[in-house]
Amino acid sequence: MKANLAIGFAVGVMACAAAGAFAAVSAQEESPSDAAVSAPAKSQWDGVYSSDQANRGRSVYAQHCTSCHGPDLTGGEMAPELAGGDFAAHWNNQTLDQLFDRIRTTMPLDVPGSLSRQQTADILAYMLRSSTAPAGATDLSTQSDALRTIKYLATDPKAE
Numbered sequence: 183m184k185a186n187l188a189i190g191f192a193v194g195v196m197a198c199a200a201a202g203a204f205a206a207v208s209a210q211e212e213s214p215s216d217a218a219v220s221a222p223a224k225s226q227w228d229g230v231y232s233s234d235q236a237n238r239g240r241s242v243y244a245q246h247c248t249s250c251h252g253p254d255l256t257g258g259e260m261a262p263e264l265a266g267g268d269f270a271a272h273w274n275n276q277t278l279d280q281l282f283d284r285i286r287t288t289m290p291l292d293v294p295g296s297l298s299r300q301q302t303a304d305i306l307a308y309m310l311r312s313s314t315a316p317a318g319a320t321d322l323s324t325q326s327d328a329l330r331t332i333k334y335l336a337t338d339p340k341a342e
């Protein structure tokens with residue numbers, strides 16, 4: 183119990199330091215756990231992959247995914263689309279590490295787990311580009327910790 187209070191206090195102090203006097207007031211009203219949960223700042227609309235990476239992803243996709251999900255990611259007889267409104271609605275507000283893990287552990291459906299982390303990240307970059315998310319200067323990370331900081335948002339919040 184003492185430890186919990188200490189952690190709560192530390193979180194409160196951090197929130198105050200980060201957000202200033204206003205947060206100092208509201209942190210007292212919120213429970214410490216609310217104060218600790220902060221929304222990821224980035225989404226796929228902020229240029230989180232490189233153009234080269236999406237090009238690499240396109241070849242990996244063509245080899246391992248096209249047969250079921252179609253050359254244009256529009257889906258096939260059995261497999262769902264991987265770009266477009268239904269897909270976006272399905273993944274809206276999740277983080278990229280969740281989508282990454284879904285691909286890496288369950289796809290390709292006939293040989294799940296056969297893709298490397300690099301191949302998975304490259305395919306994900308290609309999928310994002312196919313959903314009109316812009317390219318940026320650096321590659322999308324292959325590490326879950328980094329991917330967890332990027333949200334998948336159905337629409338670009340800056341365009342709303």
Ligand code: HEC
Pocket residue numbers: 243246247248249250251260261262263264268269272284285288289290291292297305
């Ligand atoms: C043998 C056919 C087949 C292949 C090859 C295949 N998939 Fe799939 N995929 C499916 C089916 C069927 C589903 C839906 C059922 C399920 O999730 O198991 C699916 C679902 C998915 C989903 C979830 C879609 C959603 O809306 O949540 C993703 C993401 C995905 N596949 C990505 C890939 C990627 C990337 C590749 C290539 C590395 C790939 N798949 C290869 C058949 C396939």
